[in-house]
Amino acid sequence: MNKNKRVVVGMSGGVDSSVTALLLKQQGYDVVGLFMRNWEYGIKGSQCPNRIELDDAKKVGALIGIEVIGKDWDKENRDRVFDVFLDRVKQRMTSI
Numbered sequence: 001m002n003k004n005k006r007v008v009v010g011m012s013g014g015v016d017s018s019v020t021a022l023l024l025k026q027q028g029y030d031v032v033g034l035f036m037r038n039w040e041y042g043i044k045g046s047q048c049p050n051r052i053e054l055d056d057a058k059k060v061g062a063l064i065g066i067e068v069i070g071k072d073w074d075k076e077n078r079d080r081v082f083d084v085f086l087d088r089v090k091q092r093m094t095s096i
Helices: 015-026 049-064 074-090
Strands: 006-010 030-037 067-072
Touching: 006 015, 015 030, 015 049, 030 049, 049 067
Parallel strands: 006 030, 030 067
Antiparallel strands: none
């Protein structure tokens, strides 16, 4: 058994990550789900898909008996990934 071995599974609330978390838990791992919000979605006045996806992931976590933590990476993703990508496109170092 894999008792006391902790693994973190990226959880989206979808089938693939949910089944992965369940299978690892069944194999004896101490599983923690991590939902990462990497981008600000939504239209003003509408319900944010990130909130729906996080709620779905937490519901799955409750069903299989694992904690699901939500982490906001929006600013880091914009600063370290998206803005850098746009800068590289402007410099013609990459293409879209």
